Amino acid sequence: MDKYETHEHDVVVIGAGGAGLRAAIEASAAGAKTALVCKSLLGKAHTVMAEGGVAAALASADNRDSWQTHFRDTMKGGKYLNQYRMAELHAQEAPERVRELQEWGAVFDRTHRGGLNQRNFGGHTYPRLAHVGDRTGLEMIRTLQDQGVHQGIDVFMEATVRHILKDDDGHVAGALGYWRESGRFVIFRGKSIVLATGGIGRCWDITSNSWEYTADGHALALWAGGELIDSEFVQFHPTGMVWPPSVKGTLITEGVRGEGGVLKNSEQERFMFDNIPEMFQGEYAETEEEATRWVEAVVSDQRPDARRPPELLTRDVVARAIRREVRAGRGSPHGGVFLDIASKRSPEAIKRKLPSMYHQFKELANVDITAQPMEVGPTCHYTMGGVRVDADSQETGVPGLFAAGEVAGGMHGANRLGGNSLSDLIVFGKRAGEFAAQHAAERSAASSFDDNEVEQQAEKMLAPFGREQGENPYTVHNDLRNMMQEKVGIVRTEDDLVSALEDIGRLRERAATVKIGGNIGFNPGWHLALDLENMLDISEAVTRSALLREESRGAHTREDFPETDDETWGQQNLVTTREESGEIAVRAEPLPEMPDELKELIKE
Amino acid sequence: MIEATNQQVTLEIFRGDDDGGEMTEYTVEVQEGMVVLDAVHAVQAQHAPEMACRWNCKAGKCGSCSAEVNGHPKLMCMDRLDNYEAGETISVRPLKTFPVIKDLVCDVSWNFEQNSRIGQLQPRQGTDWLFTQREADRVQEFRKCIECFLCQNVCHVLRDHDRKDDFVGPRFLVRLASLEMHPLDDGDRLDEIKDEYGIGYCNITKCCTEVCPESITITDNAIIPLKERIVDRHYDPVAWIWRKLTGQK
Missing domain, CATH: 1.20.58.100 (Fumarate reductase/succinate dehydrogenase flavoprotein-like, C-terminal domain)
Structure with a gap:
């Protein structure tokens, strides 16, 4: 079709956050001619906003950690609806992917011994999040971006894809979109297409997500005949800013609580002690004294002999507890609760470990977090639901169409643990790139598509x-x-x-x-x-x-x-499809049967 | 000071492209804590949906919404309206150093071309990847860069003299410094920094440091140490003799 600008590649990656960049690097390294198409400028994707860290059982900060414990924590956090094979691969491969970033130039914070430092986060048994202060996402995306530009990847910035083109056999043939700058249409032909478009948070009013999070990849897959899984599970991060109105929803990293921050209601009660769900009973501190002991040990790089504070329960639990406090009339002046790190850590420590939080509150809310508590409330942050993929290859039900990162579903089940998204990006981004390249190598040429379809879409x-x-x-x-x-x-x-x-x-x-x-x-x-x-x-x-x-x-x-x-x-996932008529339909499907050795891990 | 007591703010925004355009006035209501980017968004939602502007995170982390506000290069998402006087008209223009595509959006692709010239970290063979936080601190400062290109925009070598062919600009000297000063890096980029990236053009006016929203001490911590290393190599007579005698680089 000569009418529209057309580019031809083996692998076309849509989205240039952590997953897209990692997929493109892998595909290109495998010898595939690779296109990377993104809506913003390179390096501005949502990954840049990730703060707290990337979860990987490196066992650098605590040598008791292992992939098995990471797997168990992930499944438990997901309330056992996760696709077990994704959680397994993720836990096993995350450490290697993080070390690889370091070799590509990422400079993570260090332990006293000079290794990669790891921070505590909700639902993780051991300190597991490799981090760079509270700007881990920036470090990751910049590292991948700088690595990617030397791989011969063709980067197409500020282009939006609107439609996946297929051949008569239902195999992907290309992607139709437009240049944001000129509005002209453009076609990216490819033997394999990787969706790495992120999430759907712009469907909600209070959100930590940028304008880009408009469910593009979810819809592209659904329209192309793919399926979505776990769509009902949308994560509301417990701590978004609530005041002033212009920043309502802006994220406050869970790292604040990982560094010792506590949640209080208007009566100065640490209400999380009363909100420990049954499945976590016995795993969290039951008194303030015990919680304080844990923080003090962690801060001084000691192995704690106490259980962790209940502020570090999983995000679903903390978000609901905050909502309950506010509804019960025990909220802060602007309809949130208080998050206090000022009384727990020195101003120097706060500025060193949480520099962008300090800056963000000072500049945008006139609050000095080294002296005053923050006001926080839940904000739409992440979707566990996404395109259904094969766990090993990340291929969707549409031949030649792959998905990785937030747009893919199944890894996190009913709730994602903090830090597991950055690791998800690099583990499954790499896999998607690898298998997309392999798939492309098996095909002689990009498929043809119907010109009329392009005209209709245009x-x-x-x-x-x-x-x-x-x-x-x-x-x-x-x-x-x-x-x-x-x-x-x-x-x-x-x-x-x-x-x-x-x-x-x-x-x-x-x-x-x-x-x-x-x-x-x-x-x-x-x-x-x-x-x-x-x-x-x-x-x-x-x-x-x-x-x-x-x-x-x-x-x-x-x-x-x-x-x-x-x-x-608890035995079923929900699967969304789009019928011929255009109707959106949802059905329940039994969970895949987990092998016995993994069942054993969960029982422990 | 502009406050949110049913007040309005008037913005004068550049509408046009590289062939020209005009400053157009828009008035929107002020909410407490509002930043310039919020006001620009309100203009889009209420008056001009077709007005072009880049943004992503709205929290000073991505560096997309750079513009010149009342002549000062800033991130619009971090510039509060209560920094301005009540009744004051706030002018918003695109960055001057780069060609305008439309309204507040510039063509910054030249910066991405510069970045792709710079190679990756060259880690020491067989390293155990252990180094201290103190060593990390030095390069972590540089790695805070969010690529807003405000430093490139104010650098007079690029802005006034348009020496884009000879000088990579402060952003990429910072990137080079982050590699050169990485505790485990074995690479040597000094000759390139001198001859290809044009560090000599920088005459240390520190305009870049002043506008950096991440407070990176660009001139003192990145550019000057690189200049010193180059001076040591190329212009120190003792070192020159030593190299001649030993044959070292």
């Missing part, structure tokens, strides 16, 4: 410009975000979810008639108008899955079904 993308009347896309987007926040948030009910589905229907009608001014050159209103389609489809996938799962587990809490039902729902 026409559809330009439609908003032709309308005389119509709403501003920003208004429709805001209404979607507020609706999802209210009805498909941390705590859900059947009534709210049913009503949310009706709202999504109405929002679809409005989205289909939005009007755009200006021309196609760098036009954010147009970009948003197109993104509404992905966000609406994936909002519906989340809502339908949340409606079907009649229990509370991990990040999914149903007020009308407060119990965890291990007999029924």
Whole structure:
């Protein structure tokens, strides 16, 4: 098709965060001609915002750690819905992937002995997060970026992919998108395509996610005939900023609690002591004295003889507890709770270990965290749900289509542990790149596709410009975000979810008639108008899955079904598909059977 | 000081491209704690959805939303409206040193080209990868860089003299310093830094250090030590004689 600018590669990677970069590096190293297509400039993807660290059982800070313990913690944190094989590979391969980053130039914080330092985080039995202060994501993305530019990867910045093209046999043939700068259409032909597009957080009002997180890859896979898994599980990080309004939702790293920070309500109570769930009983400190002893030991690089503070419970648990305090009228002035590190660590230690948190509060909220507590509340942060993939190869159900990182589902089950996302990116990014290259090598040429399909899609993308009347896309987007926040948030009910589905229907009608001014050159209103389609489809996938799962587990809490039902729902994953008719359908499927040796690990 | 008591703020934003354009006024309501980027977003949502602007993290971590606000190069996401006087019109322009694509968006691709010229770390053979936090600190300062390119924007060698063919600019001297000063690096880039990356063009006016949102001491900690190493190698007579005698580099 000569009409549109066309590039031809063996492997086309969509998304240039940690997973996309790692996949492109691997594919290129395997000899595949590789394209890396991203919506922003290189190095600005969401990985750059990750703060606390990358989880890997390096056993550098505590030699008792092992992949087996990491596997157990991950499964337990995911409330046993994780695809066990992904959790297994992740725990086994993360240490090697982290050491590799170090060899490529990443400079992680050091222990007293000069090794890689590792920090404590929620749900991890041992200090496991290799980190660089509170800017670990920046270190990772820059390292991968600098490594990647020497691999002969063709980088295409500021291009958005809207559609996966396939051949008559259903194999991927390429990706159709547009240059953000000029608005012109572009086709990336490829024998293999890797989705590494990140998450879906822009469907909610209070979120730590940037404009890029518009569910692109989730929708591309669904539209191409792929399946989503675990869509009901959306992680609300317990500690987002709540004040001032302009920064509501901005992330505060779990590292604050890993470094000794405590949560208090307006009555100055450390309420997490009263919020230890049954499955974690006996594993966390039960008195302030014990918790303090643990912090003091950890801070001085000693092995603690106490149990960890309950502030380091998993994110789902802490987010729900904060919500409960606020609802009970024990919140902070701006509707959060207090996170206090000032009374636990010296100003110097806070500035050294949490420099960007110090800076962020000082600049944006006029709060000096070395002297005052922060006000915090839950913020939409991550989706455990994503494209269903083969654990070993990361290939989706669509031949030639792979997915890695946040866009892929299954690794984290019902709740992700902090630090497991950065390791997920590099473990499965590498695997996706490797297998995508291998798949491409087995095919003689990129498949052909139907030119009419391209024309139809192009026409559809330009439609908003032709309308005389119509709403501003920003208004429709805001209404979607507020609706999802209210009805498909941390705590859900059947009534709210049913009503949310009706709202999504109405929002679809409005989205289909939005009007755009200006021309196609760098036009954010147009970009948003197109993104509404992905966000609406994936909002519906989340809502339908949340409606079907009649229990509370991990990040999914149903007020009308407060119990965890291990007999029924604990044995099933929910799978989302898009039917021929365009309808979004959800069905339950039994969990894969775990081998006995892994079952033994979990029992311990 | 602009405060959020039902106040409004008027922004004057550059609308146009490299062929020209004009400053256009927009008025939006002020909320407490609002930053310039919020006001720009409000303009997009209420008045001009087609206005172009880059941003990502909105927390000073990604370096996407660089612009010149009332003539000062800044990250818009970290520039609070209450830094400005009530009634003051705030002007927002794209970075001057790079060609404008549209409105507040510039073509910064030249920077990415410079980065790809610089090779990777060359770790010592057989290293055990042990080094102290003190050694790490020195390079971690440089690795804080978020590539906002504000330093490139204010560097007069690039901004006023447009010597992009001869000088990589402060950002990439910082990157080179992070490699040269890595405790386990075995590489030698000094000749390239002198001859290819043009460190001699920097005459230490420290404009780059002043605008760095990450407070990296670019001039004192990165550029000057590199200059000193080059002076030691190329212009120190004792060292020159020693090299002649020993045949060392």
